[in-house]
Amino acid sequence: MINPKPLVFPSLLALSLIIGGCGSAQPATADTAITLTSTTPAATGDIDKVTWALPNGEPTSLDPAKTGDYSANTVVTNLCESLLRLQDDFSTAPGLAKSVTQKDAKTVVITLQDGVTFWDGTAMTAADVVYSLKRNMDPKLASYSAHVFANVASIDQTGPLEVTVRFTTPDVQFIPDLAGVPGAIMEKAFTEKTGATFGTPTGGLMCTGPFQLGTWQTGQKIELKRYDGYWDSARKAKAATFDFVFITDDSTITSALLAGEVDGIYGAPVGSLATLRKTAAGKLYFGPSTETVSLGPVATEGPAADARIRQALDLAIDKTTFITSVLKGAGTPLKTFTPPLAWSGSPAKAVYDDGYAALPDTSKADLGAAKKLVAEAAPSRTTLVVAVPAGNQALLQTATITQAAAQRIGLTVTIKQLQAAEFAGLFYDPSLRAGIDFIATTGYLEVPGALYYAPGFVLKGAQFNWTGYADAAVAEKIIAAVSATDPDESAKQFVAAQAIFGPAKLQITLAESYNRLFLGKRITGAPASFSYISTAWAAQVGSA
Template sequence: MHAPRTALAATAVGTLLALTGCSSGDGTSTASTGAVKLTSTTPAASGALDNVTWNLPMGEPITLDPAKVGDYSPSTVASNLCDPLIRLKPDYTLAPGLATVWKRPDPKTLVLDLREDVTFWDGTPMTAKDVVASLSRQGDPATQSVNTQVLASVAGITASGEHQVTIRFRTPDELFLKYLANGFGAVSEASYLKKAGASYGTAKGGLMCTGPFELKSWKSGESITAVRNADYWDTSLRPRAKKLTFTFITDNGTLTSALLSGQIDGSYEIPSTVARALRSSDAGTLYYGPSAQTVFISPTGPSSPLADHRVTQALSLVLDRDALVKNVFDGAAQKLKTSIPSLVWKNGEAADVYAKGYDELPAVPDVDVDKARKLVDQAAPKRRTVTVATAAGDQQSLQTLTFVQAAAKRIGLTIVIKQLQPTQMSGLFYDASLREGLDATMALGYVEIPDPLSYAQMFTSPASPMNWIRYDNKQVTSLLTRSQAVLDPEESASLFTQAQALYSQDLPIVPIAAPYERMFLNKRLSGAPASFAYINMPWAAQLGATGGATS
C-alpha cells in the first residue's frame, strides 16, 4: 500500500493509459494520453559519471534484505544491488535475468537454468545452492519475509545441477514464475546469509548480491552509498556511474530546492506539488511514465462503516474524479474502474482477454448524489463518522482525502483524517494493532509483477492477511484459485476476469485514480527508465552523462 506485496505491492485495463506507443529517434518510447506525454525510457546516456545523488521521497528504508523489501524506498535501492532470477522490463514484460531459460517438464515442475558466468561482489561464483538458499529461506518464519504466500503451493526447491534449480509444486502455479522478477526472486550468497543471520540487509549486516552496484555504506538518517560493480555479468548494463548516493528528503519544499539547485540529481515518485515547480525548470526534465500504481480507499476492519459495499458505492458516486485528477494529480493520472492498472497486463500474452473483461465492467460512475444517499440509507451504518488514515507529510493523499471529505458530507458521512507517521502508516498493513481506532486507509498501492491475479487475491482471499474485512465470496475465491492453477495464459485470464466482474460489485473498495510515474532527471543525466517498472529493475545501471565527458 505503499505496496503490500504482489506483491501489494503493488496494483487495468485496455484503455487505462490509452497509449499508442511510438518510438523517437533517440530511443525514447513515448505515448500521448491527452493530458501528458508518457515516456517509458529516456534518451540513452553516452558519458560516464563520478557520482549520482538520488533521493528517496518516501524516506529511509528499514531494510534492504530482498526477502523483506516491499515498499518504495527499499525496492528503489535493492533493485540495483540484488539481481532477480527473471528481469522486469520497462513495458512490464519479463526477460531472462540470473536464469537464462525456464521450462515446465510437467504442470507441477519448473526448471530454471542459471547463468554460469555470475559472481557475487566478493568474487564467489553463483551456483544453484545460492538460489535454493535465497528462495527457501523465505518460508522460514524467522526470516520475516513479505513473500511467504508465494511458497504456498511449493512442495520442494532443489539444486538439480550446479547451475540448475528445480521447483516442484503441490498444484500448478502460474504466478510463481512471475514472482521471480521481484524481491522474492533476488539471489544472495548462501554462506553470507548464514553468517549474517537476522542482521542481513541492515546497516550492520550488509548484503552479498550480484547486482550492478555494491552496497558500500549506510549512514542511518543520512544516506546509503553504493559503488559500481566493474565485473558485473551483464556487460550491457555495467554502470557508467562510479558511485550512487541515496538521500532521504521527504519534505516537499526541501526536495524542490535540492532538485532545482542540482544538489540532488533525480528522484522517482515526484509529488504533484513538486512536479509543478519542476515542470518549467531548466535544471532538468520532468518525465511522466506508465505506472502500475493505484490510489484507493480501503476499510480496515469488518466494523468499519465502509465494510458495507453499499457505503463504498455511495462514496464512489459522489466523488468527482475528473476534478480530483485535475486538481490533485495535476492531470497526471487516470480514472479506474478497478484497483488494477492496465500496465500490469496490457503487454502480456492474454492482453486481449484482460482488455475485454475490463471493458465489460460498469463505467466509472458520474456524480449522483440522490442515488448515493439511497445506498447509505439502505446500508444504515451504525456510525456515520469514518476515520481514515494517511501518511503525515503526504500532501497528495491529504488533498485527495479533502476531496473525499467534502463529497462524503453531501451524503451524511463525516470523514475524519488521521495522519500517521510513515513507519506507522507502513506498519498498519501488517500489524492489526496499528489499525485500532481506524475505519479505513488512503492506500497508494502498486502491483509488482505482470499479473493482476496477485493483487486481487490479497483483498478477496479469506486466507490473505490483507483481507481485513473478512470478505468471503466463495465463487470469487474458486475462480481465482482456478486461475492460478491454470498454466495457459488465456484460460487463466478468462477465469480472472470472471472473478473480477463479481468482486467489482461487492468488494468494498473505492478506486480513485491511477497516477502516472513522475521522475525528474538533472540535465547532466539521462538513460534511466521513466516507467514504474524501475521498482524491480536495475534502473541506475542505465544512468549516464548526457555528453561524452565524465561528469
C-alpha cells in the same frame, strides 16, 4: 503491494492506452498535456558520480526479504538481482536465470546463467539460488515475499546450474513473480554468516548486481559502487558511484533539483510539477505506472464492511476532479485495483481487456445513486473515520476530498492523522485498526500478472482482506485462475471473478498515478516507467 509507509505523493494500476514506449497525450491541466513514455534517451557515456533523492526516507533494511516499499526497492534492486528482469514495458526477460520453464503443471525448471559472480568474486551456484528462494519460506524470517511461495512444495538443485521448483498446486503467477524481489539472489555463505545483521548498515550484503554496497551513513546516504566484475557487459553500470540521499520535504527536494545538488528522483513532488516542467535544470518525464491512490476499508463490521457504503463513497467522488486537484493531472481514472498494464504482455491480453472494459465506469460522480445506496444500507452509524499518515499532504488532501463527498450523501467523515510507525502498524496488527473505517493509501504492482494482487483481497484470511469479504464463487474462480496453466483459461476465470468482486469496491480506487521522473541536465538513461521498482535501473544512468 500496498505500502504501509507514508509517501510524498502503496501494492497497482495503468490503462491500456499508455502501454508501450509512448502513450497518447492525457489531459493534465487546462493548458498543458502529459505524454507518457517508458524510456529516456540512452546515456552517451560513463559518469563519475550521481546523487539521487529518496523522497520516502531511509530504508529500514536492504535485505530483499524485508523490502516492500519505494525506498528499499529503489535501492536494493540495483544490488541484488533477480532471476528474471522486468523490462520498461512491464514484460520480463532473462536475468540471473537464462530461462525459467514451466515443465508441467506443477514443475518449474530454472536454468542459470554461467559465469555470474558475487562481489567477492565467488561464482553464483544453484545452491545459492535454492537457499535464496527457500529463505522466503522460513516463518522465522517473516519474508514480505512469503505469499509468493504459498503453493511451493520443494525447491531443489537438480544440476550445477539448474534448480527445480515443485508445487502442491499449479501457480501461474510464480514465474512472473521472479522478476521482483521474491526472485532476488544472495550468496548463501555470506548471508548465513552475517545472520540477523544481513541487509543492515553493519551487516551489509553480498549479491551479484551491477553495483555493490559502499558506505551506508545512517540518516544521511547510501553509497553504491560500480562492480567492475559484473557478469553482463552490456548492462555494466555507467556511474562509478551512485549516492542515495534521504530528503522527504517537498520544497527541499525541489530546491535541490533546481540547483543541481541532486541529479534525479522517482516520485517527483506533485506540488512542484509545474516548476519542474519549465526549468532548464533538467527534464521531467511521465511514465506508465502501476501505482494507485485509494481508500482501503479496514473494518470487519460497520459501514466500511458494507459494499453498499463503499459503492456509495466511490460514486460520490469525482475521479477527474481528484486527479486534477491532488495529482495535478498526472494520473488517470481506473475501474478496479488491477490494471491493464499488469497483463499487457499476456497471450490472453484480449480476454483481460474485454473483462476490464465490461466493468462499471464510476469515474464521474453520481450523487443520486450514491444517496440511494446509503438509504438502502441504512447503516447503524453514519460517521466514518479515515486514517492518513501525518505529514503526507497528498493523502491528507485525498481524505479531505472524501470528507466533502461523504457529507453530500449523508455521511460524516473524521480524519485521523497517525505518525509513520503507527500508520504502518495498521497493515500488520488488526487491533490497531479498531475504530478506523478506511485508510487513505497508495499501492503498486511490482511484477506483471493479473493474479499478483487480487488473491490478497478476495480470499478468506488473505493479507489485505480486512473486511472479511467472502464469496464462494469468487474464491473458486480465483483459485481456478491461479491453477490454470492455459493463459486463456486462466484469464477467463480471473475476469469472471473480477466481474463479481470489482463492483464490491474492496478498494475504492481513485486513480492511477503516473510515474514521475526528474533527471538533471547532466544525466539520462533511467527508465521512465514504473518498471524501475524491480529493475537494476541505476546501471543505465550515465552522462547526457
